[in-house]
Amino acid sequence: MCSDTKRLARNTILLYILVFSSQILNVITIPYQTRVLGPSVYGIVGFIVGLMGLVTIVLDFGFLLSATKEVSENRDDVRILNKVLTSVSCVKLILLITVFFAIIPVGCLTEDSRRHMGLLLLYCSAYAVNAFLPDYVYRGLEDMKIVTLRTVGVRVFFTVLVFVFLKGPETVFVLPLLLLIGNAVAVAFSYLDLWRRYGVRFVRVGFVDIRDAMKDSAPFFLSRSAASAYQALNVVILGAVLPGQASVGFYSAAEKFLGLARSASSPIADSLYPYMVRNKDYRLCVRVLLASAPVLLIFGIVLFLFADPICAFAFGEEYRDAGVLLRCLLPAILVIFPTYIVCFPILVPMGLSQQANRSSVLGAIIQLALLAALFASDAFSAVSLCIAASISEVAVFAYRLGAMLRHRGRMQQL
Numbered sequence: 001m002c003s004d005t006k007r008l009a010r011n012t013i014l015l016y017i018l019v020f021s022s023q024i025l026n027v028i029t030i031p032y033q034t035r036v037l038g039p040s041v042y043g044i045v046g047f048i049v050g051l052m053g054l055v056t057i058v059l060d061f062g063f064l065l066s067a068t069k070e071v072s073e074n075r076d077d078v079r080i081l082n083k084v085l086t087s088v089s090c091v092k093l094i095l096l097i098t099v100f101f102a103i104i105p106v107g108c109l110t111e112d113s114r115r116h117m118g119l120l121l122l123y124c125s126a127y128a129v130n131a132f133l134p135d136y137v138y139r140g141l142e143d144m145k146i147v148t149l150r151t152v153g154v155r156v157f158f159t160v161l162v163f164v165f166l167k168g169p170e171t172v173f174v175l176p177l178l179l180l181i182g183n184a185v186a187v188a189f190s191y192l193d194l195w196r197r198y199g200v201r202f203v204r205v206g207f208v209d210i211r212d213a214m215k216d217s218a219p220f221f222l223s224r225s226a227a228s229a230y231q232a233l234n235v236v237i238l239g240a241v242l243p244g245q246a247s248v249g250f251y252s253a254a255e256k257f258l259g260l261a262r263s264a265s266s267p268i269a270d271s272l273y274p275y276m277v278r279n280k281d282y283r284l285c286v287r288v289l290l291a292s293a294p295v296l297l298i299f300g301i302v303l304f305l306f307a308d309p310i311c312a313f314a315f316g317e318e319y320r321d322a323g324v325l326l327r328c329l330l331p332a333i334l335v336i337f338p339t340y341i342v343c344f345p346i347l348v349p350m351g352l353s354q355q356a357n358r359s360s361v362l363g364a365i366i367q368l369a370l371l372a373a374l375f376a377s378d379a380f381s382a383v384s385l386c387i388a389a390s391i392s393e394v395a396v397f398a399y400r401l402g403a404m405l406r407h408r409g410r411m412q413q414l
Contacts, residue, residue, distance in 0.1 A: 014144035015267035039249035046252025059131035062220025071140025087213035126180035158182035254325035272345035328386035332393035
């Protein structure tokens with residue numbers, strides 16, 4: 001158990017470095033982007049990046065859970081690892097073709113998005129390449145060191161180039177182009193490393209292998225897509241209803257804090273998941289939740305009191321008005337971490353995967369119902385959208401926490 005705990009801690013730290021390398025570099029470049037591009041053009045970028053959130057959901061297809069689990073269970077069998085890598089990549093290739101056929105009509109929804117079709121396709125290409133990063137293999141092997149260092153190094157290099165080549169709204173294409181090149185280099189490094197160190201490579205697989213990979217991952221995809229889809233749809237809907245308005249840029253800026261909360265939570269939840277499947281150490285998860293409570297409370301108070309100057313400092317003085325949106329998103333931000341921990345790391349080992357999946361569907365239903373009510377009452381705005389997002393996130397957490405408490409007798413190690 002001691003060895004497993006050390007491996008869990010190391011894997012969690014490396015996952016944090018991998019995830020936050022992107023977030024930290026965004027924090028460095030976003031203030032520059034917002035000032036150089038201005039609220040209107042940055043709003044277009046925010047709209048497209050929000051749409052790419054949906055693309056990421058489809059291309060991931062839940063493999064970060066299903067494939068990681070299979071790799072962890074068969075880490076000593078290279079033959080099975082080869083089959084997993086190839087089958088997952090084949091499924092993603094099929095999904096990628098589907099996405100590109102679907103993205104064009106979506107990009108034609110508004111006149112503003114039609115003018116930026118090239119930007120949309122370039123962003124789509126960058127996110128598509130990144131989807132083929134085989135991090136599920138490294139997570140299952142619990143060896144994130146090499147892929148983390150190489151990926152971070154590539155990201156840092158191409159982030160520096162943003163300051164060199166992004167000079168105004170007319171050079172906005174620099175952002176997705178550098179992202180595309182950086183992702184391609186990182187993915188190439190990862191496949192080469194898997195082959196050299198583990199002997200894991202692409203092999204010939206049959207239709208049955210590809211079908212089984214898709215079938216095994218489908219439940220995880222449905223659960224995560226239900227949760228992520230309504231989150232990613234927010235900025236897409238706002239951009240479609242209020243195209244070109246500064247409020248879209250304000251929302252995109254405020255939502256960065258919500259994304260930061262998810263990025264801070266996912267490495268712990270993702271590394272706990274395979275550990276909990278093997279060890280069912282519920283006491284550890286409860287300690288994590290209790291330790292995080294005072295930190296979240298202090299963070300919430302500071303963010304509520306100083307939302308306006310924080311937004312002005314992070315994004316520029318013209319984004320000070322985004323503070324009101326950040327306050328409306330605060331309940332959602334504060335429940336992200338506990339809802340991540342309660343979901344797959346706790347509910348699935350307890351045998352409550354159905355409840356975990358239902359909670360995501362519940363959140364999607366509540367969000368859609370609230371949006372319908374806002375449109376029907378002509379009350380849709382950036383502020384009301386943020387309030388609806390907070391209500392949905394809190395409802396998901398309440399459902400998951402309630403399921404855990406109702407079935408706490410299954411947590412035998414407490």
